[in-house]
Amino acid sequence: MNKPDCSSKPSGSVSRRNFLKTIGTTAVAGAAAQAESIAAELQKVDAEKIQGPGPVPITLTVNGKKHDLELEPRVTLLDALRNFLNSTGAKEVCDRGTCGACTVLIDGKPVYACMQLAIESQGCSITTVEALAQGNRLSKIQQAFIEEDALMCGYCTPGFLMSATALLQRQPKPTADDVRHACAGNVCRCGTHPRVLKAILKTAGVEITQKTEVIRYADLA
Amino acid sequence: MPTWPKESKFISKNIRRIDGPAKVTGSAKYTSDVQPEGCLYGMILRSRWPAARITRINLDKARQVAGFRAAVLVREGERRVRYYGEELAAVACATKQACQDALRAIEVEAVPLPFVVREEDAIRTDSPRVWDDSPNLSKAGLRERGDVTKALADSAVVVEGFFSTPVQVHHPLETHGNTASWTDEELTVWSSTQGIFSVRDGLAGNLNLEQNKIRVISEYMGGGFGAKFGPGVEGALAARLSRAAKAPVKLMLTRFDQSLAVGNRPSSYQKIKLGAAADGKLLAFELDAYGTAGIGSGGSTEGGGGGAEFPAPYIYQIPNIRVSHRGVTVNAGSARAFRAPGHPQASFGMESILDELAVKLNIDPVELRILNDPFEIRRKEYQLGAERFGWKEKYRKPGSSPGSIKTGVGCAGAMWGGGGGGTQAEAQVNPDGAIEIRCGTQDLGTGTKTVIAAIGADLLGLTPDQIAVRIGDTRFPPSGGSGGSTTAASVSPAVHNTCQRVLEELQKVSGMSDVRGENWKSACKKLGVNPLVVPGKWVEGLSSSGVGGVQFAEVEVDTQTGFVKVKKITCVQDCGLVVSRLTCESQVNGGIIMGIGYALYEERVMDRASGMLLNPNFETYKLPGLADVPEIDIVLLDMPERGVIGIGEPVTIPTASAIANAVANALGVRIGSLPVTPAKILAALDKSKATA
Numbered sequence: 001m002n003k004p005d006c007s008s009k010p011s012g013s014v015s016r017r018n019f020l021k022t023i024g025t026t027a028v029a030g031a032a033a034q035a036e037s038i039a040a041e042l043q044k045v046d047a048e049k050i051q052g053p054g055p056v057p058i059t060l061t062v063n064g065k066k067h068d069l070e071l072e073p074r075v076t077l078l079d080a081l082r083n084f085l086n087s088t089g090a091k092e093v094c095d096r097g098t099c100g101a102c103t104v105l106i107d108g109k110p111v112y113a114c115m116q117l118a119i120e121s122q123g124c125s126i127t128t129v130e131a132l133a134q135g136n137r138l139s140k141i142q143q144a145f146i147e148e149d150a151l152m153c154g155y156c157t158p159g160f161l162m163s164a165t166a167l168l169q170r171q172p173k174p175t176a177d178d179v180r181h182a183c184a185g186n187v188c189r190c191g192t193h194p195r196v197l198k199a200i201l202k203t204a205g206v207e208i209t210q211k212t213e214v215i216r217y218a219d220l221a
Numbered sequence: 222m223p224t225w226p227k228e229s230k231f232i233s234k235n236i237r238r239i240d241g242p243a244k245v246t247g248s249a250k251y252t253s254d255v256q257p258e259g260c261l262y263g264m265i266l267r268s269r270w271p272a273a274r275i276t277r278i279n280l281d282k283a284r285q286v287a288g289f290r291a292a293v294l295v296r297e298g299e300r301r302v303r304y305y306g307e308e309l310a311a312v313a314c315a316t317k318q319a320c321q322d323a324l325r326a327i328e329v330e331a332v333p334l335p336f337v338v339r340e341e342d343a344i345r346t347d348s349p350r351v352w353d354d355s356p357n358l359s360k361a362g363l364r365e366r367g368d369v370t371k372a373l374a375d376s377a378v379v380v381e382g383f384f385s386t387p388v389q390v391h392h393p394l395e396t397h398g399n400t401a402s403w404t405d406e407e408l409t410v411w412s413s414t415q416g417i418f419s420v421r422d423g424l425a426g427n428l429n430l431e432q433n434k435i436r437v438i439s440e441y442m443g444g445g446f447g448a449k450f451g452p453g454v455e456g457a458l459a460a461r462l463s464r465a466a467k468a469p470v471k472l473m474l475t476r477f478d479q480s481l482a483v484g485n486r487p488s489s490y491q492k493i494k495l496g497a498a499a500d501g502k503l504l505a506f507e508l509d510a511y512g513t514a515g516i517g518s519g520g521s522t523e524g525g526g527g528g529a530e531f532p533a534p535y536i537y538q539i540p541n542i543r544v545s546h547r548g549v550t551v552n553a554g555s556a557r558a559f560r561a562p563g564h565p566q567a568s569f570g571m572e573s574i575l576d577e578l579a580v581k582l583n584i585d586p587v588e589l590r591i592l593n594d595p596f597e598i599r600r601k602e603y604q605l606g607a608e609r610f611g612w613k614e615k616y617r618k619p620g621s622s623p624g625s626i627k628t629g630v631g632c633a634g635a636m637w638g639g640g641g642g643g644t645q646a647e648a649q650v651n652p653d654g655a656i657e658i659r660c661g662t663q664d665l666g667t668g669t670k671t672v673i674a675a676i677g678a679d680l681l682g683l684t685p686d687q688i689a690v691r692i693g694d695t696r697f698p699p700s701g702g703s704g705g706s707t708t709a710a711s712v713s714p715a716v717h718n719t720c721q722r723v724l725e726e727l728q729k730v731s732g733m734s735d736v737r738g739e740n741w742k743s744a745c746k747k748l749g750v751n752p753l754v755v756p757g758k759w760v761e762g763l764s765s766s767g768v769g770g771v772q773f774a775e776v777e778v779d780t781q782t783g784f785v786k787v788k789k790i791t792c793v794q795d796c797g798l799v800v801s802r803l804t805c806e807s808q809v810n811g812g813i814i815m816g817i818g819y820a821l822y823e824e825r826v827m828d829r830a831s832g833m834l835l836n837p838n839f840e841t842y843k844l845p846g847l848a849d850v851p852e853i854d855i856v857l858l859d860m861p862e863r864g865v866i867g868i869g870e871p872v873t874i875p876t877a878s879a880i881a882n883a884v885a886n887a888l889g890v891r892i893g894s895l896p897v898t899p900a901k902i903l904a905a906l907d908k909s910k911a912t913a
Contacts, residue, residue: 072318079317083262088254089247091443093394094476098839101394129247138245146241149803152811153666154244155394155443161245180848187839189394189444190666191811193850211854212806214233214799218860220601 051119058118062087063131069118077121078102078113081128089129089158093187100186103159104128110166112185129158132165141165141203150199152190160186164200173204222762223717225798225861231675233859235803236685239674240441240664249441252413253473255400261290261313263462263472264320265455266327267481268302268309271552271832272336272349275300275329278310282326288319291466292327293458302331303351303516304552305833306481308454313462313470336552338827340488340513343551351516351550358511359548362530367541372505376496379505380577384493384570384893387824388513389486390479390842391559395443397483398473399452401459408435408460412452413473415445416702417663421695423452428460439663439693446815447558448484450702455483480837484557485825487514487529491570495534495577496541501584503593504541506534511547512566514556528556531563535571536636536769538595553827553834558704560812561637561870565819565877569895572633572878576885580619586882587612587632599634599769602793602858606632609854610773610791620889625780628788631882632773635874639867640766641710642759645698646719648677650727650753654742656681657689658719662700662712664692667869668804669708673716675801680720682738698756706867710764713800713865719757726755764865770794770872772813774879775851778887780906783899785821785884787851790876795858797866802857809855809872816876817845821896 052073060067060080069084078095081087081104090113093101097115104113105127132139141164144150151157160183167174167182174182179200188196194210201208225232243249268275276299280292291313302309312323335349342348343357351357373379393413399420400411408430414420417437425432442449452460459472474483489512496505512529530546579586587607591600607613615630622628646660658677664670670692674685681688691697701711727736727744730753736744773791778784790813799805822843826835836842877895884902885891890909892901 072316074318075316082254083256083317086256087247088250088256091251091394092253092473093396094839096476096838096840099394129245133246138242142242142245145245146237149238149241149807151238151241151244151666152668152804152807153394153442153444154240154249155251155666157244158247183847187394187844187846189392189446189815189844190807191814191845192807193814193845193847194810194853195807197847197850210806211852212857213855214802214857214859215605216860217598217601217795217858218862220605220858 062126073119075118077116077118080118101159103162110163144199144203148195148199150195156188229679231679233799238671251441252411255411257469260469262317263313263470266310266324268307270333271305272334273331275331277330279328283323286323288315293461311458313466336832338552338832340549343549357550361545361547364544369505369541369543372541373496376504377499379496381494382574384491386489386566386895388488389823391446391448393444396474396479399456399459400471401463402469403463411438413442415449417695419450419702420452427457437695445665446560477837482554486559487556488512489566493574495574501589501592503539506539506542508533508544513549513551515553517555531567535567561874564874568874568878576882596769598795602771606771606793619886627778627887629883629887630775631879633875633878635770635871637871638766639706641707641764644700644711644715645758646715647756648719648723652748654745659691659697661697662692672800676716706870709867710865714763715759718760722755765863768795772875772879774883776883783902789852791854793856796868797863798861812872813876816873820877820880
């Protein structure tokens with residue numbers, strides 16, 4: 001997943017300066033032009049305010065509401081949501097971008113909230129699973145997940161729902177392969193996959209039937 | 222004798238999971254989501270050594286970290302550690318980041334000791350001992366019946382094979398963890414657990430507290446698969462941190478912790494000899510097996526059922542057997558019960574050698590199984606499944622599929638208990654007709670809440686949404702741990718009994734002959750101001766145990782890349798009375814998909830040189846994803862006359878065996894080692910080419 005570039009994001013990055021400095025001092029054999037551009041970048045960064053490592057003011061827009069927080073720059077978006085905003089819909093499962101349980105939408109794009117810092121997420125519109133329903137009215141995809149039993153323990157469910165929501169927004173009539181692709185970054189351990197596929201396609205108006213049957217033993221020959 | 226209703230509106234029907242809305246909106250609060258006022262974050266410091274004598278742990282610098290609130294040692298004084306990841310100490314801080322800083326600041330002095338992490342190394346007599354006073358390889362547990370040596374000599378055909386299965390890690394998506402709040406009055410623990418009462422009792426013993434001073438809550442939990450029964454070291458640490466910090470502490474394991482220290486399925490290495498008559502009747506079975514349950518091998522393992530032994534010759538009755546099992550201790554985290562403990566290993570060895578026999582005798586593998594299977598239900602399942610799957614049309618001689626992408630089919634069977642008992646429940650009927658059914662069980666995602674609502678609604682003539690189901694609290698009437706596929710068969714009869722008693726009591730109070738359905742509200746009104754609270758308990762006659770289950774697999778194997786694509790699984794599973802069809806089928810899907818992981822992807826990999834676990838997260842420990850899931854055809858064999866039987870476990874047992882048999886059928890070469898990886902396939906193909 002590519003990190004979206006939020007245009008109004010403040011430029012107070014923490015590590016870029018040190019990073020550039022490291023490049024500058026180690027790239028002995030670097031081309032002159034490259035060294036020059038690094039120097040120019042360094043100058044630019046020097047003009048910026050260095051933030052952290054202590055808490056700094058951070059403003060996050062979550063589900064349409066602005067929250068002013070004091071967070072260390074190293075706090076991830078996931079940690080900010082769960083532990084500072086008590087918005088616990090996005091789940092922490094691996095904390096390193098391998099499971100998708102923390103998927104949120106950032107300006108409409110699905111993003112692993114554990115792989116982005118809160119400070120980088122300023123100026124973006126962050127949508128979590130809590131915002132999919134309008135009041136008590138569930139979204140179509142939420143409704144389909146319940147009807148098709150596309151969840152068991154439910155811990156991966158918010159992540160799948162966000163991936164599915166993003167898919168249906170950019171592609172209202174996805175194929176089964178589109179769904180497989182869109183959910184490739186979401187892990188489930190209970191084994192809800194066939195019904196997740198069915199629920200998402202159902203929302204798009206494509207009915208598929210999993211062959212299941214209940215047969216009375218007494219009726220067997 | 223009580224009976225289940227002949228006609229029902231909700232039982233056996235596709236009713237929606239009643240906690241679905243909470244789970245799709247993010248409002249369901251799992252243990253990891255619970256944050257009482259002033260809650261601190263907790264984290265565990267683990268051993269960096271696979272074996273060492275820990276001489277000193279200095280917490281001083283950790284105490285200087287901003288946000289630090291408390292630290293506790295797992296054990297005072299000098300101690301030994303026996304695996305990479307063993308718990309040493311824990312800290313509670315205001316934030317997760319402060320915890321990370323504090324852990325880094327703890328100084329540990331240790332004398333590293335020799336270690337051994339792989340089974341094949343550990344069984345050598347010159348390898349380092351994990352426990353000083355006992356060898357790594359335990360004495361053999363022997364079982365013998367008849368005369369194997371003679372029967373093998375008398376057999377028309379004898380096949381031999383060596384099979385192995387890996388250590389598999391549970392990896393429930395919600396890690397093990399607890400939020401503990403220890404005040405002067407009592408200890409309250411929100412726990413991600415399969416057994417709220419076993420967590421309570423474990424903590425009481427561990428912390429020297431009376432059982433009535435501990436309350437354990439588990440309203441929503443994110444999966445367990447057998448690894449979450451006791452409080453664990455992490456549960457006791459969370460409680461001790463809370464007492465030390467005088468604040469609630471949330472201590473959820475990280476995914477790394479989860480991989481290292483809280484259970485797995487033991488490995489197995491199985492040398493098998495199988496003898497049969499010319500008609501395929503099995504005569505002799507010899508097994509020499511060993512496997513590791515980690516440092517706990519040979520001893521007791523937390524949660525039970527986590528030893529390296531397994532049932533053999535599994536589902537078959539063979540007159541002459543000699544079975545030898547040995548546990549191998551290694552410097553790695555202990556096993557715990559894992560969905561159908563022992564059975565997938567047993568199934569893999571037995572069903573693999575059986576297919577070898579079928580090939581040698583030129584008998585259809587399904588026919589061979591039906592000939593030797595003593596369980597009538599399963600024999601019928603093979604017939605039904607084979608027809609649905611199109612076995613006769615699809616099965617051909619091993620390796621005879623044309624082209625470089627070869628197709629193959631395989632099958633395998635399972636057995637399980639799944640009976641119930643011991644559960645109590647109660648109902649509170651309010652004067653306005655609102656009813657609450659309370660039971661100290663827990664819903665692992667299997668649909669326990671939904672089962673309770675369906676039964677209550679049917680028996681009381683209401684709808685499931687009219688029933689408030691309250692579970693996951695030790696203040697409710699007790700129920701056992703959710704393991705062994707016993708929950709549905711334990712809880713359902715207790716709810717049945719409770720509802721019957723509600724009807725009796727309400728009839729008495731209201732003077733009405735039928736209080737169900739449309740009479741319900743007016744009957745409840747006659748209660749006056751006091752709600753009616755009625756206890757109930759598990760009773761005989763509404764559940765039973767003992768299921769079979771068979772699965773068929775169809776695969777495509779690319780002989781150029783070794784890639785296996787599972788095309789289709791057909792599952793026929795008997796399950797007594799189907800209580801909730803939708804959630805029941807979901808569990809079948811889940812068992813099969815977990816079986817696909819066991820067949821093709823999952824394996825704990827230990828590093829011989831460093832003693833570390835090499836794949837402690839999902840980028841290296843691979844689970845099946847949406848694109849790996851085949852067409853799944855499920856037949857639930859309904860036997861309402863048997864009452865409720867659990868099916869969470871049997872459905873995961875035969876999948877890997879059926880897939881491995883299908884791969885062997887496709888290639889004409891058997892990969893006798895799970896997981897069946899592309900590397901193993903390519904190596905086996907190379908070897909068979911070289912010998913051809």
